[in-house]
Amino acid sequence: MILNVFSGVIFGLIISIISYKLKLLKLNGAIATFFLAWIIFGFGHVKWTVPILIFFILSSLLSKLQKKINPKINSVFQKGNVRDHVQVLANGGFPGILVLINQIHSSELFYIAYVSAIAAVCSDTWATEIGTLIKAKTFNIINFHQVEQGISGGVSLLGFTGAALGAIIISTSALPWLNNISELMTIIFISGLLGSTLDSVLGSTLQGKFNCIICDKTVENKIHCGKNSVHINGVTWLNNDAVNLAASFFGGFFSIALVKLII
Ligand SMILES: [Zn+2]
Numbered sequence: 001m002i003l004n005v006f007s008g009v010i011f012g013l014i015i016s017i018i019s020y021k022l023k024l025l026k027l028n029g030a031i032a033t034f035f036l037a038w039i040i041f042g043f044g045h046v047k048w049t050v051p052i053l054i055f056f057i058l059s060s061l062l063s064k065l066q067k068k069i070n071p072k073i074n075s076v077f078q079k080g081n082v083r084d085h086v087q088v089l090a091n092g093g094f095p096g097i098l099v100l101i102n103q104i105h106s107s108e109l110f111y112i113a114y115v116s117a118i119a120a121v122c123s124d125t126w127a128t129e130i131g132t133l134i135k136a137k138t139f140n141i142i143n144f145h146q147v148e149q150g151i152s153g154g155v156s157l158l159g160f161t162g163a164a165l166g167a168i169i170i171s172t173s174a175l176p177w178l179n180n181i182s183e184l185m186t187i188i189f190i191s192g193l194l195g196s197t198l199d200s201v202l203g204s205t206l207q208g209k210f211n212c213i214i215c216d217k218t219v220e221n222k223i224h225c226g227k228n229s230v231h232i233n234g235v236t237w238l239n240n241d242a243v244n245l246a247a248s249f250f251g252g253f254f255s256i257a258l259v260k261l262i263i
Contacts, residue, residue, distance in 0.1 A: 008042020011049075015056075024060045025083050032085035036092045044099045051115050051173045052095060055122045058169065062129040073132045073150045090241035091121040094248045111177070112259055113252035116188045119170035120195025120251025121244055126166030127196055131159025141200045148218055152240060153204025167192030180263060187258045195251025202243045208234040 012034040020030035041049045063081045066073075095117050102110040128150065131138070138154040140147045147154045171188035178184045209218055209232045214225035220240060222229060 004042045004045075008038040008040075011041040012036075012038035015053075019056075019060070022060075023082055024063075025088070026085075028085035029083045029088050032088040033092075036088065036096050039096050040092075040099050043103050047177045048099055048111070048114065051118050051170050052092060054173045055091075055118050055125075055170060059122065059125045059129065059166075062126065066129045066133055069133055070135075086241045087244075090244040091125075091248065094245065094252065098252065108179070109256055109259060111174075112184060112188065112255050115170060115174040116191035116195070116255035117248040117252035119167045119188050119192025120199070120247045122170045123163045123166040123192040123196035123251075124199045124244065124247050126169075127155075127159040127163035127200075130162025130165065131156050133158070140204055141197075142204045151203075151209075151218060152207050152220060152243065153200050153202075155200055163193060163196050167196070183263055184259075187255055187262065191251050191255035191258060194254045195247040198250050199243055199247035202238075202246060203240070206235050207238050207240065207243050208236045 015037045016025070016030040016034035019025040019033060020027065025033060037049075040052060067081050095114050098110050098114040098117065102114075132150045136149060136156040136158040138147050138149045138151070138156045138159070139145065141153050141155045149156070167189045170192060171185045174188065175181060175185065207220070208222075209220065210222060210224065210229035211217075211232050212219050212224035212229045213227055217224070218232065219229055222236075
């Protein structure tokens, strides 16, 4: 137990310091990552750490690449590429809770839900990062009207390819620890895709959208171009982070439902 706590602290420090130095995370994001990594590595060891670490490293690299190749798109996004504590917890908070729940009552089902929750946020992240690498026609997931590339609820063929890749990578990362490999990998993949689809649906319907009074773009920020933007539709406080949290929760929830139905 003492050794677990100690190794978790060391691992948390290494991850958060490197991420902060590489400008992947803001200071508050690095602090949140420290606690999350401490819990996950300290209690879950390699088995629970590998999927979320792969998500974090590959998504950070992809995000840097996206910013280099197509920097213009970032002004539409709610936040920049350097993640803060709210983004860290929106993506990793629910998985962190599952690690703790599994400490109290150990079950393979919690691990499937954990990996699926990460598959959902990875699928969503990669849909955005890969979907905005180059200029691509983007459509609203609900009414198929053409929309601004990078806006929540917008879908494109390129984005869907990213979503599928993100879900596949995470389901594969758990392969050494799965019993029914083909069934469970498929369930994690589908749950991840469903979670990120739900993210797009919520992003298109309930998430707050604003109009910038300076550049006249539809944006997700209450402030754009340094001025207060005008609320167009959606729930004002329901932002990208809340939608991501919902996607991770539903990714985990779908997987448990699928395991109960199929296996
Ligand atoms: Zn603007």
